[in-house]
Amino acid sequence: MPMIVWDIETSGVSKHHDIPLQAAFIVCSDDLVVQREIVLRGRLPQHVIPSPDALLITRTTPEMIDSAPLSQLEFVQAIAQVVSSAGPACWCAYNGLKFDELILRSAFFQTLHPVYATQAPGSTRADVMVMAQAIAAQEPWALNVPLNEVGKPTFKLGALCAANGIILPAENEHDALGDARATLALLRHLRQAAPVTFGMLMSNADRRHVLDLLRHNEVLALTQHYGAAKTLPVAPIVVSPVNRNAYAVADLTVDPSAYLLKNEVELAELLAIRGPRAIFTVATNVQPMLFEFGHGGAVIVDPLPVGEFRARARRIRDDHGFVARLTAVLGRQFSDRAPSAEPEEQIYDNFIAKPDQAHSRRWHEIAWDQRHRFAQAVIDDPRLKVFARRMVFEAAPETMPPVERAAMRAWLIDRLLTDIDRPWMTIPAARRRLAELAAACDPSDVGRVQHIADIVDWFDAKTVTLNAMSD
Template identity: 40%
Template sequence: MNFLVYDFEASGLAVAWDVPLQAAFVETDGDLRPLRQTVLRARLPAHVVPAPEALLITGLDPDRIEAAPLSQLELMRAIASILDAASPTTILGYSNLKYDDELQRHIAFRTLHPPYATSMPGFQRADVLIMLRAVAMLAPDAITIPVTPHGKPTMQLGPVCRANGIAFAEADAHDALNDVHATIALFRLLRERAPAVITAMMTNAHKSGPAGLLAGPGPVGLGLFNRMMPAGGIMPVPGNASSWAVADLTVDPAYLDATPEQLGELLFARGERPIRLVKTNAQPILLPWEMVAPDAQGEIPSAGHCQARLARIRGHARFRDNLAIALSGRFTGKEPSPWPDAALYSGGFISREDAITSRRWHEVAWDQRVRLGRELLGDVRLKAFANRWAWLESPEELSVAEREKGAAWFAHRLDTLEDVPWLTRPAALQRIAALKAVAGPAEPDRLRQLDAIQRWIAGRGRTFSQAA
């Protein structure tokens, strides 16, 4: 199977609120030979305030962002076409399962594209950072993990590449295409130096691999941040088959007679957690126990002892019933977000009818898009997004009342002083002032960059509002 390796550079780290400004995709064959590459650059929507820290790291200056050829809607249509053309493929990145995939999922949702497209048939998802962690634990002689000046190991892409002979200058980092090529080079190196570990980890690129291991009869090896432990699958989470409750078999299961409330506390306890949740669709470090047992650290029970504990856990019917209750109620009492941007996971799946209407929405002119948003979209989240984009992109198609409502939303989004989950303009300007105070006159280039960002953030929203 081919690979589709990608990276985003974005306006910030808040996936429900920030947007990609640069995207790079390199499709390779199974031997990691590049077949084609695409680089996309997009403008920042007027309602999104970028994190100044993100702009400093990526080096994306305001003029370059404003001159980008694509809107966010055009960017996401291009990405949807790349995904369609690449399938079947394995999507690969560096820390992508934690960040880039989540960013893509949320911005697809907010631009009326299928948010779970990369989880559909035809795709597998893998993360080179997760596989690097597995190699560092199970084949430590195969890879060099660099150490910071403070004496702490680091797995940042640039330092890891340089420590292992891959040319990747710090000045080249945080450019999407450069990051993609560095990711490919590091993945190739891991496959060459630790083939058994990488082969085993690649079976977890599809959720069926980890699910099969957890449903099997014996213990498995579960990789935590820096150690392997024997574990056993207990059950999938009710209502979410991609999440499994897993028992730590180094812990005596004295909790078998616990109440659902007590089990709920154990799931999120600090320190030792006898029951953990594992996402089977996020390439967990989950491998056959016999493969990882020689590298497990600490006091590890014998294989027979682990098997006996797992049998006790699985054979205790009341415990399984109580755990199912605890898992079903773990979000009880949690208020859903009042903001549609943050409601991807709390508002339910998009209906087939709304998915069809959303696809049609991208195919017609703005006057028809406004009608589809008003009359046919049933999901209130998608309605809000459709109205938003109409106000931002083609306000003349809206009624006077709709334009006034859009203007009020825009003003609140940019400049509210309320405690909100997105970055506002006043909060961003405060961050810039703090960054300037830390930089001081000894860093003139950084101060010039912060001045440019400050002027841009302070002025762009007002200019757009007047034009609208």
């Protein structure tokens, strides 16, 4: 199966409200030989204001964004084409499962593309940062982990590459192709330095393999990384009845007597604790650092005899009342979460119904002058209606009825110029942040000073345009 190493650079760090601006894909054979590289750049949609910090970190100028060859819709369409044409593949990024993948998923959602395209049948997803953290814990001699400015281990891509002899030129850092190339080089290093652990982790990129581990082992070793690595002996208990990717496990360093008699309310409170817990869920679809005990158990700190761990696991499994109560609690987990009023944040509220999946494909095929009427009359999902309306207003506003066009103008002006705190970046919020960045900037750093000034001018021009729309 081919491996596709990829990276995106974004307008900010919000997983719902920021969007990708650059994407790079390195298509490799299954033995990591490069076959081709693809680089794409997109412009901002008119309703998105980028984070000033993101622009400075990635050295992205207003001119670079405005001159990008693809509109945001065309850009996401091109990414969707890369994904669909690849067929079954292993999609591999650095911190991708917690960031890049979520940003891309939101971009697909908001442009009426299949949301879970990288999880098509036969495909798997791997995260090189997860693999580096696991290998550093399991085989610390295989990877040099650098320390940050306060003396703690850091897994930032650039620093980790440098510590292991992988050259990532400073000018290529936070460039999608440069980061993708560095990710591929680090992936090759991990494969060579720790082949057995590497192979196990690559198997865990497939959720089916993870489920097999959980279903067929009494005791497993799970490495967690919250600032520092820690490997626990865990006992698989039960899969969540409402989320088939969440599998409850017990930390076997905790005596089960502490919780086996708890009622459902007490178990719910136990699961809600932040930080280490006696019982928690493992996400089977995000390449967990899960190993058979014979391999991973070697790095458990101050372990009990394995026989004691197995005895505790059997006590848990055989307590059918406890398992039933835990299953009931898992079935209600997050059910009281308040729904968001913002359509971007409703991505996980419901799957897109199959008829609307077909309607979305059709929406992309028809002419612009038909798209507004089609979306509002045929598509049922209110979230998709909103996104379709935004895209038509951006690309072909003349095809909308005058009243709706006026309503969209008012929406855009309010969205970008409001001084009320919003979950997305607004122009007033961006101006305040730019003022902070300018005040903290070293005057001798002429390039950064000019970059900030250019962004200020860019937002000034946007404000003038928006004010003219309201006249």
